[in-house]
Amino acid sequence: MRRCLTQIAFVVVAALTLLATAPSLIALERGMFGWRGAEVVGSRPLLVIWVRQPDDESSSELSKYKQYYQDVVFGQSAGPPSVPRNRFELSVVGYYREVSGGKFTWTRAGLVGPLIAQIKGKQVGEVASLALQAAAQEGGFDFRAFDANRDGRIEPEELAVLVIANTQPNGRHWDDLSGVDHNVAIPGQSVAFAGRLAVVGENDGFATINRELFHLLAPEAVNLDGWPQKCFALNGGRSLMAAINTANPGLTMHLDPWHKMLVGWIEPRVFVIGKPETKKLAAQHVSPLSDSESKRPILLFDALKGPSEFFLIEYRTPSALGFDQAQVNSGLVVWQVELNGSNRPINVPADRKNCKGETLSVPSLFVRSAPNWQLGGNVAYWAGDGPFSLRWMDGKDTGVRVTVERHDAVDWRIAVTWTSVSAAPAGQN
Amino acid sequence: MTRQAPWPLAKCRICAPRCSLGLCVGLAVVFIANALSTSRAWALERGDFGWRIKESVGTRPLLVIWIREPDDTPTTELDRRKQHYEDLVFGRPGHAKSYPDLLRQLELSVVDYFRDASGGKFTWTRAGFLGPLSAAVKGKSDSDIARLALTAAASQGHVNFRKFDANRDGKITSNELTVLVISKNVGNAGGSANHFGGGGSFKIPGQDVTFAGGDAVAREGGAFAGFNHELFHTLGGIDLYGPWHGCLSFNEGLSLMTSTNFGPDDERILELDAWHKMLVGWIEPRLVAIGRPGQAQLAAQHLPLSAEPERKRPLLVYDERKGKSEFFLLEYRTPFRLGYDKNVVTSGLVIWHVAYSANGQPAKLTSERQNCKGAFVPVASVFVRGAPEWQQGISKAWTSVHGEIALRWMNRQDSGVRVKVAPHKPTDPIIAVSWSAPVPVAPSISKPGQRAQTGVTP
Numbered sequence: 001m002r003r004c005l006t007q008i009a010f011v012v013v014a015a016l017t018l019l020a021t022a023p024s025l026i027a028l029e030r031g032m033f034g035w036r037g038a039e040v041v042g043s044r045p046l047l048v049i050w051v052r053q054p055d056d057e058s059s060s061e062l063s064k065y066k067q068y069y070q071d072v073v074f075g076q077s078a079g080p081p082s083v084p085r086n087r088f089e090l091s092v093v094g095y096y097r098e099v100s101g102g103k104f105t106w107t108r109a110g111l112v113g114p115l116i117a118q119i120k121g122k123q124v125g126e127v128a129s130l131a132l133q134a135a136a137q138e139g140g141f142d143f144r145a146f147d148a149n150r151d152g153r154i155e156p157e158e159l160a161v162l163v164i165a166n167t168q169p170n171g172r173h174w175d176d177l178s179g180v181d182h183n184v185a186i187p188g189q190s191v192a193f194a195g196r197l198a199v200v201g202e203n204d205g206f207a208t209i210n211r212e213l214f215h216l217l218a219p220e221a222v223n224l225d226g227w228p229q230k231c232f233a234l235n236g237g238r239s240l241m242a243a244i245n246t247a248n249p250g251l252t253m254h255l256d257p258w259h260k261m262l263v264g265w266i267e268p269r270v271f272v273i274g275k276p277e278t279k280k281l282a283a284q285h286v287s288p289l290s291d292s293e294s295k296r297p298i299l300l301f302d303a304l305k306g307p308s309e310f311f312l313i314e315y316r317t318p319s320a321l322g323f324d325q326a327q328v329n330s331g332l333v334v335w336q337v338e339l340n341g342s343n344r345p346i347n348v349p350a351d352r353k354n355c356k357g358e359t360l361s362v363p364s365l366f367v368r369s370a371p372n373w374q375l376g377g378n379v380a381y382w383a384g385d386g387p388f389s390l391r392w393m394d395g396k397d398t399g400v401r402v403t404v405e406r407h408d409a410v411d412w413r414i415a416v417t418w419t420s421v422s423a424a425p426a427g428q429n
Numbered sequence: 430m431t432r433q434a435p436w437p438l439a440k441c442r443i444c445a446p447r448c449s450l451g452l453c454v455g456l457a458v459v460f461i462a463n464a465l466s467t468s469r470a471w472a473l474e475r476g477d478f479g480w481r482i483k484e485s486v487g488t489r490p491l492l493v494i495w496i497r498e499p500d501d502t503p504t505t506e507l508d509r510r511k512q513h514y515e516d517l518v519f520g521r522p523g524h525a526k527s528y529p530d531l532l533r534q535l536e537l538s539v540v541d542y543f544r545d546a547s548g549g550k551f552t553w554t555r556a557g558f559l560g561p562l563s564a565a566v567k568g569k570s571d572s573d574i575a576r577l578a579l580t581a582a583a584s585q586g587h588v589n590f591r592k593f594d595a596n597r598d599g600k601i602t603s604n605e606l607t608v609l610v611i612s613k614n615v616g617n618a619g620g621s622a623n624h625f626g627g628g629g630s631f632k633i634p635g636q637d638v639t640f641a642g643g644d645a646v647a648r649e650g651g652a653f654a655g656f657n658h659e660l661f662h663t664l665g666g667i668d669l670y671g672p673w674h675g676c677l678s679f680n681e682g683l684s685l686m687t688s689t690n691f692g693p694d695d696e697r698i699l700e701l702d703a704w705h706k707m708l709v710g711w712i713e714p715r716l717v718a719i720g721r722p723g724q725a726q727l728a729a730q731h732l733p734l735s736a737e738p739e740r741k742r743p744l745l746v747y748d749e750r751k752g753k754s755e756f757f758l759l760e761y762r763t764p765f766r767l768g769y770d771k772n773v774v775t776s777g778l779v780i781w782h783v784a785y786s787a788n789g790q791p792a793k794l795t796s797e798r799q800n801c802k803g804a805f806v807p808v809a810s811v812f813v814r815g816a817p818e819w820q821q822g823i824s825k826a827w828t829s830v831h832g833e834i835a836l837r838w839m840n841r842q843d844s845g846v847r848v849k850v851a852p853h854k855p856t857d858p859i860i861a862v863s864w865s866a867p868v869p870v871a872p873s874i875s876k877p878g879q880r881a882q883t884g885v886t887p
Contacts, residue, residue, distance in 0.1 A: 249533075
């Protein structure tokens, strides 16, 4: 019913927009293009449980790990001496604060561990149960304090759990225990954990931790790294949801704009194709307080084609000032998106083969890379690319030509112009 | 300022006619016997092979001036960038060093870089951080930007420059103050340095003092390596990246003084080459006079000098008969994520080939390789000899797979020395090298005063 109303609202708005000669910017309604489809705002308590299969690791080394988790999950600023307000600090809490534009962050529920548990060879669900039990029994953690509505169940909104383990469980690294008969009873506390929980390795990188935590906020989130095990890695550095462990454990990058839209952390500026516009786009690390308008990505769609397929364009540039450091170059990044009736990406065949000649299917949410509109590449468009064409998933030309104003990678904001094909010469691609 | 190296060898030749042959031979025997019995490298004299001719030890005050053309950048962004520069130049407090190695990152700072590269012999002290100050810098030369920065520091920043004139002679010299100017509008090179040396001093407006100190101009948002590169110019470093705009890249990824034109806020970094460290007196090489076989171990650059005082010293291979104007410097380079050589591009034995002209400066040679336009171009005679074919300026280290490496002089003559590298992994902190006597062994006569050492052992 809600989806139906959303679609009706969309059609009305789009039709009105087209009929009038008013600016092509239109207002969004919740659900359109997936916007706020899994909204997460405010804060959420996060409990870190560190469990270890017994080994011969020295206590001094374990102390180093504990200091690291303490600082990197919750931030050094959690305790004295305080970090200056403007100093970049690598922390999960800081990451979510920046990426959400201040709309969401985690609060510290606690850090328990290292706790001993027989976790070797166990699946995520088993590791989760053992970690929760160890936290209650060995760690003395009071789970009842987080059952805010006193219904005997700790729901996803009441507490999230990050389990750090010295073993790597197989398969998916997060679990949703909110389903019936899927809860974990907390021993001796008359309460069950029915929230979501992620399991990461002791040496997993910062981005990997954040990616798994994002799954706890939005189970609908889609992994965007493609098939790295089949020589078909995609979207590297362009989205948290494409993050993998690298040689740099501190590597960090922002979410893609669609996932930010999904959880309601940004509202795109929506434009109907057909009218030329010039707009500014701010870099991802820039605070919305500096320029709330240019922080919003641009969403381009064709009213006749409908809202299921669209483009999101944003400015990405590597900057040591914030959490978008993994960018390999600076410029305009174009995301191509196709959603199904539930406003979720679908699997589509890639438009090129992998190194083994296989055609793999990928989520219909990926970067189109300069200079040749390559699927999942990591080269941003810049002024030197001249006007370039946007193409639909089926390869047809949209008629839109996009130009990026000349910029310096250190620029906090860039300008982008798009025109219809009648107003500009044919571009590249 | 560079002065001619006082070569002890040359001095000996001058005085030699006064010595009796017997005395000379006797002294030589004593010297060699002593060297062999102690198995220690002889102490160099300042100036030998260029060692310490631009000595920079102790500390120097560093004033950072961030100057920019006013634009629409929000104040919040400027505040963040200012904090970033503060931390990047002078360091930041934190727990990072107490994290496990697998998870921690190198916390970069200019001050720490110079402290590390010099083995604790040199660093900068904080004279201040100013900015962002406003000035019309668009379209200006780097030299003009440096003048505008000093002017703005005095007027807008209220810096009392006279307090840096330690000896009260009305002139601030490099020992008294170095200025790092950060500006968005620097030239195409991405930075430059030393605009006030050699009579180019600048009178600070409104203050009875002249600035003739070191200055480095670096790009706003520039790479960390670029800041250090320009600052090292103020200590006497020279560019080793090959001809400027010569489309012929030299020594890339092997020295701070090669190209550091990395991306914005890029944190890639690598160590100085052994020659530059020797030049400023931060290391004393182990001398290897060609003539006898020997072996030695070399420590990777990320190991602290305090932990490896001997194996951190590069090997300087020279021929007593040729003199000290041409030699080879051998060092071990390997990337290590938590050290300032983390982005060195190769792992193994790196051989630097150095030749001086008569004035004791690196000579200008014609390149052995053609540039992208097919031309042979002038290059400084300090470059790496890359594997596997002894190529000039090619950044490929030698390893055990290369077998015997023939050291060849600039005139392409074979020195006769064969160097071998023991098998190693890039993660190894130490490598072993050995070298042969020339084949056939050339007759060699030691003279008093020559500091010949053979068979160096760590």
